[in-house]
Amino acid sequence: MQKSAVTDTRIWDSVIELQNTVKTYEQKQVISLFKRQRVQVNALNDVSFCLQKGDFCAYAGPNGAGKSTTFKLLSGMLTPTSGQVRVFGKDPTQERIPLMKRTGILFGNRSELWWDHPVSASFQWKKVVWDIDERIYQRNVERLTALLDLDDFWHAFARELSLGQRMRANLALTLLHSPELVLLDEPTLGLDVLAKRQMIACLKQLNREEGVTILVTSHDLDDLREMTRRIVLINQGKLAFDGGYEELLHITGDRRVLRLRCEGQPPASLAGIPLVSVEDGLCSYEYDACSISTERLFTALSTIKSASDIELTNSPIESVFAELYQRWRS
Amino acid sequence: MKAYFATARLCVLEKSYFGLANVIGQYLLKAAGVGALLLIWRSLAAQGADLGGFTLEQFYSYTLLSAMLAPLLDIHTPATGWLHDGTMLSLYLRPSSLFSQLSAYTVAGWVIPLLTLSLPLGVTASLCGVNLTPQSPWFFPSLLMTISLGFAVDFLFACLMIRLRNLEWPVRCLRDSLTAIFSGSLIPFAALPWNIGRVLELSPLGALAGAPLAICTGLGDARELVVAQLVWNAVLWPLTLLCLRHSRERMVSFGG
Amino acid sequence: MDNLKGLFSLYGLYGKMDLRWAIQDPGTFAMVVASETIGNIASILGVMLLALRFGGVGGLTTDEILFMLGFFQMADGLTFMLFGSLNVMHISRRVGRGQLDHMLIQPRPLWMQLMAEGFMPVSGSYGLLTGIILTCIACARLQLTVSIPWLFLLLIYILCHAALSVGQMYLYGAAAFYRPVACEEISSVICDLNTQLGKFPLAGLPPWMTMILTTLLPVGLAAYIPSLILLHKFQKGPILALPLAVAAAFLIAASYAFRKGLHYYAKVSCNRYKDMGFRN
Numbered sequence: 038m039q040k041s042a043v044t045d046t047r048i049w050d051s052v053i054e055l056q057n058t059v060k061t062y063e064q065k066q067v068i069s070l071f072k073r074q075r076v077q078v079n080a081l082n083d084v085s086f087c088l089q090k091g092d093f094c095a096y097a098g099p100n101g102a103g104k105s106t107t108f109k110l111l112s113g114m115l116t117p118t119s120g121q122v123r124v125f126g127k128d129p130t131q132e133r134i135p136l137m138k139r140t141g142i143l144f145g146n147r148s149e150l151w152w153d154h155p156v157s158a159s160f161q162w163k164k165v166v167w168d169i170d171e172r173i174y175q176r177n178v179e180r181l182t183a184l185l186d187l188d189d190f191w192h193a194f195a196r197e198l199s200l201g202q203r204m205r206a207n208l209a210l211t212l213l214h215s216p217e218l219v220l221l222d223e224p225t226l227g228l229d230v231l232a233k234r235q236m237i238a239c240l241k242q243l244n245r246e247e248g249v250t251i252l253v254t255s256h257d258l259d260d261l262r263e264m265t266r267r268i269v270l271i272n273q274g275k276l277a278f279d280g281g282y283e284e285l286l287h288i289t290g291d292r293r294v295l296r297l298r299c300e301g302q303p304p305a306s307l308a309g310i311p312l313v314s315v316e317d318g319l320c321s322y323e324y325d326a327c328s329i330s331t332e333r334l335f336t337a338l339s340t341i342k343s344a345s346d347i348e349l350t351n352s353p354i355e356s357v358f359a360e361l362y363q364r365w366r367s
Numbered sequence: 368m369k370a371y372f373a374t375a376r377l378c379v380l381e382k383s384y385f386g387l388a389n390v391i392g393q394y395l396l397k398a399a400g401v402g403a404l405l406l407i408w409r410s411l412a413a414q415g416a417d418l419g420g421f422t423l424e425q426f427y428s429y430t431l432l433s434a435m436l437a438p439l440l441d442i443h444t445p446a447t448g449w450l451h452d453g454t455m456l457s458l459y460l461r462p463s464s465l466f467s468q469l470s471a472y473t474v475a476g477w478v479i480p481l482l483t484l485s486l487p488l489g490v491t492a493s494l495c496g497v498n499l500t501p502q503s504p505w506f507f508p509s510l511l512m513t514i515s516l517g518f519a520v521d522f523l524f525a526c527l528m529i530r531l532r533n534l535e536w537p538v539r540c541l542r543d544s545l546t547a548i549f550s551g552s553l554i555p556f557a558a559l560p561w562n563i564g565r566v567l568e569l570s571p572l573g574a575l576a577g578a579p580l581a582i583c584t585g586l587g588d589a590r591e592l593v594v595a596q597l598v599w600n601a602v603l604w605p606l607t608l609l610c611l612r613h614s615r616e617r618m619v620s621f622g623g
Numbered sequence: 624m625d626n627l628k629g630l631f632s633l634y635g636l637y638g639k640m641d642l643r644w645a646i647q648d649p650g651t652f653a654m655v656v657a658s659e660t661i662g663n664i665a666s667i668l669g670v671m672l673l674a675l676r677f678g679g680v681g682g683l684t685t686d687e688i689l690f691m692l693g694f695f696q697m698a699d700g701l702t703f704m705l706f707g708s709l710n711v712m713h714i715s716r717r718v719g720r721g722q723l724d725h726m727l728i729q730p731r732p733l734w735m736q737l738m739a740e741g742f743m744p745v746s747g748s749y750g751l752l753t754g755i756i757l758t759c760i761a762c763a764r765l766q767l768t769v770s771i772p773w774l775f776l777l778l779i780y781i782l783c784h785a786a787l788s789v790g791q792m793y794l795y796g797a798a799a800f801y802r803p804v805a806c807e808e809i810s811s812v813i814c815d816l817n818t819q820l821g822k823f824p825l826a827g828l829p830p831w832m833t834m835i836l837t838t839l840l841p842v843g844l845a846a847y848i849p850s851l852i853l854l855h856k857f858q859k860g861p862i863l864a865l866p867l868a869v870a871a872a873f874l875i876a877a878s879y880a881f882r883k884g885l886h887y888y889a890k891v892s893c894n895r896y897k898d899m900g901f902r903n
Contacts, residue, residue, distance in 0.1 A: 063891070109724075109892055112727070112728055113727065114724055114728075114888075114892055115890070115891075115892050116890055118890075130889055133727065134730045134731065134732065135730070136730075137729060138730040142728050144724075146896070147724070147725070147896065147898070149725065149728075153644060154640065154644060154647075155647070158640060158643060162640065165632060165633070165635075165636040166633070166636070166730070166731060167729075167730055168730075397812065397816075399816070399840055400816050400819060400820055402832075403820050403832075403836065403842065404820070404823075406828050406829075406832055407680075407681070407823050407824075407825075410681055410825075410826055410828060411673075411680065411681075452897075452898075531651075531654055534651060534655065536655075537654060537655045537659055537662075538658065540658060540659055541658040541659075541661055541662050543662070544661065544662035544663070544666045545661075545662075545665055547665070547666065547669065547819075548665050548666070548669045549665070553669055553819070554669050554672070554673060558673060558676060558677075559672050559673075559676055560675040560676035563672065
C-alpha cells in the first residue's frame with residue numbers, strides 16, 4: 038500500500054525528490070566510565086519534498102535538524118533507512134558517477150582545493166577528473182574568476198588563502214563543470230559582507246540565466262531570503278514548512294517593530310502592544326500586523342505627546358526564525 | 368596542578384571512550400612485533416653468533432623493556448601534529464603554560480598503552496622467566512632523565528618543522544628513522560659493529576632509549592651513561608627553550 | 624577499455640601535479656627528498672649493522688642481507704610511489720577522518736580513484752631509487768647472473784610486495800568504517816610492523832612462527848622469502864608461488880572487507896570530519 042502510494046505521487050521530471058524518507062542513526066552515549074548506551078537518532082523522519090528544474094530553494098532548520106544528512110542522501114553518500122531519494126529520477130547511491138557529473142556539491146566546512154598546490158591547479162585537476170570539455174572549461178574559468186573575483190589569488194597556494202578566498206574558490210570549483218543541480222551546505226560560512234554579496238550574486242545569476250536548480254542551507258536567514266524564493270524548513274528530522282516567505286510570515290505572524298523616541302517614561306504598552314526594550318531613549322514595540330489595525334495603532338500613537346521620532350520596520354527574519362525555533366524547542 | 372590533572376583526565380577518558388576492544392588490535396600487532404624480534408635474537412644465538420660477551424637473556428630483557436617502556440623512551444608530544452593542523456593556537460588561549468598543557472596530554476597518552484601492552488607483556492615475560500628487574504638502581508634516575516630529554520628532543524623536532532615551513536611528514540619520517548636506530552630502542556648498542564655502539568650511547572639520541580635500557584639490563588656502564596644523560600639535558604634544554612622562543616611567532620602564525 | 628583509459632588519464636594527471644609540486648617549490652622538494660632519503664637509509668642501517676657485526680644474520684651473508692634490504696627498499700619504494708600520496712595507502716586515516724566523502728563526489732569509480740590518487744612519480748621515487756642502487760651494488764658484490772627471466776621474477780615479487788602491503792592496510796584499515804576514531808591509525812600500525820620486521824631474515828624460527836609470518840602476518844614475504852628465491856636458495860617448489868598466492872589472498876580479502884565497509888559507510892557515514900591539510 039505504502040509502495041503504491043509512493044509510485045502514484047512520483048514526479049519524474051523533478052530534479053530532487055524525497056518520498057517519505059527516513060534516516061536513522063545509532064548514537065553511542067557515555068553515561069559513565071563503564072556505562073554506555075546506544076540511542077536511536079532520527080535524523081530524517083518521513084520527509085517528502087521535491088525540487089523542479091530552475092528552483093532556487095532554501096533548506097533551513099535549527100542545528101541538528103537533519104540538513105546535512107539530507108545533503109549526504111542526495112549526493113549518494115548515505116542510503117536512506119526507508120523511503121526514497123531520487124536525483125534526476127535516479128537513485129543517487131546506485132547512479133553516483135553519472136549524477137556527480139551533473140551535480141555540484143559544496144560543504145561549507147570542507148574544501149575540495151588541493152592545499153599544497155596553487156588554486157589554478159585544483160581547477161585543472163577537476164577538468165580531467167570530471168572530463169570537462171576544453172571550451173566549457175575556458176568559458177567557466179573566465180566567467181567564474183570574474184564573478185567571484187579569483188584573479189588576485191589564482192596562482193597562490195590554496196593553503197595560504199584566507200577563509201573568504203577559500204570559500205569563493207571552492208564555490209567556483211563546485212560550479213566549474215556547469216552542474217544542473219547545485220547543493221550548497223552553508224556556503225556563506227564565515228564570509229564577510231562583500232564576499233557574501235559576490236557569492237549570492239553569482240548564484241542568483243546562475244539560477245536566473247541558466248536555470249540551474251539550487252538547494253542551499255544556511256544559518257544566515259537574511260541571506261537565504263535574499264537568494265531564494267522558496268524555503269523548506271526542517272525540525273528534528275521532520276518537514277515543518279515548505280513554501281514561500283510570504284506564506285511563512287503569514288503562519289508565523291507578520292511581525293513588525295515600532296521604534297519610538299520619546300522623552301520621559303514610555304508607555305508599558307501601546308494599544309495592547311507590549312514594550313520590548315528601551316535603549317538610549319529608543320523604545321521598541323513588537324507586534325503582529327495581522328492582529329492589529331493601522332488605524333488603532335496611530336490613534337494610540339497620537340496620544341503620546343513627548344514622541345519626537347517614529348520608525349516602523351519589518352521584524353528581521355532572524356527574529357522570526359528565532360521565535361519559531363524557540364517554539365519548536367519548547 | 369588542578370588544571371594539569373583536569374586536562375590529563377579528559378585525555379585519558381577520551382581514549383577510553385574508544386573501548387578496549389577497539390584499540391586492543393593495534394597493541395596485539397605491536398606485541399607480535401616484539402615476539403618476532405625475540406625470536407630473531409634466539410636464532411642469532413642458535414647460529415652461534417658472538418653476542419659481544421652478553422647473554423641471550425639480556426637481549427630478551429632489553430627488547431621486552433624497550434617495548435614496555437616505548438612511550439616513555441621516545442616522547443611524542445602532540446606538538447608537531449598540533450602545529451601542523453593549527454590546534455596549537457588554542458593552547459595560547461588557556462590560562463596554563465604551553466609546556467604543562469602539552470605534557471598533560473603526553474603523560475595521559477601513556478596510560479592506555481601502559482595498561483594494554485606494557486602490563487600484559489611484563490606479566491607474560493615474568494611468567495616465562497625473563498628477568499625484568501633493573502640491574503642497577505641508577506635505572507630510575509636514568510629513566511627520568513630520558514623522559515626529560517625526550518621532551519626536549521620532541522620540541523626541537525617541532526621547531527625544526529616550523530623552520531621547514533610546517534612540513535610535518537618529512538620531519539616525522541626523519542625523526543622516526545633516526546630514533547629507531549640511533550636511540551637504541553630497536554637494537555642494543557652492544558650488538559652493533561666496530562664499537563659504533565660506544566659512540567652512539569654517548570650521543571644525544573643514544574641518551575634516550577639506549578641508556579636506561581642498557582643500565583636496566585646490565586649491557587652498559589651505569590655511571591657513564593647517567594653522566595652523558597645529565598650533560599645532554601644541560602645542553603639540549605637551553606637550546607630547546609631558545610629555539611621555542613625564536614619559533615614562537617612562526618608557530619602562532621602558521622598555527623592560525 | 625573506457626575504465627583503463629580513465630585510469631591512465633588520472634595517472635597522467637596526478638603525475639603532472641606531482642611534477643608541478645616539485646618544480647614550483649624546489650626548496651621544499653629538496654628538503655622532503657633529503658629527509659626521506661636519510662630516513663630510508665637509517666631504516667635499513669639497523670639490520671645491515673647487525674649483519675656486519677655478526678658476519679650475516681639468519682643464514683644470509685652480509686652481501687645477501689644487502690640484497691634483501693635493497694629488494695625491500697625497492698619494493699616498498701614502488702608501493703610508496705604508487706599509493707603514498709594523500710593517505711591512499713593509509714586508508715584507515717582517510718576513512719576515519721571522514722575524508723572518503725571527497726572521493727564520493729567525484730564522477731569516477733572509487734577503485735579508479737584509489738588506484739591513481741596516491742601516485743607520485745617524482746616526489747615519491749627516492750625509496751625506489753635507493754632500493755635500485757642498493758640492489759645493483761649487492762648484485763655486483765654477489766656476482767649474480769641477471770637474466771631476463773630473473774628480472775621478470777624480481778618484478779613479480781616487487782608487485783607482490785606492493786599488493787601485500789596495500790592488501791593488508793585495506794583489510795585491517797576497513798575497521799575504520801566501523802570505528803572511525805579508534806581505528807584511524809590501524810593502517811599505520813600495519814605499515815610500521817611491515818617496515819620494522821619485513822627487513823629481518825626469519826631463519827631459525829619455529830615452523831609455526833614461520834607459518835604465521837608468511838601467511839597471516841606476512842612480514843616474511845615482504846623481502847626475506849622473495850630474496851631467498853632470487854638468490855637461488857630455492858630453485859623450485861610451491862614456495863616460489865607463495866608470495867603470489869598470499870598477495871592474491873590478501874587482495875581478495877581486502878576487497879571483500881572494504882566493500883562491506885563501504886556498504887556500512889553508506890548506512891551511517893562517518894561521524895567526524897578532519898580537514899585534508901587546511902589549518903583549523
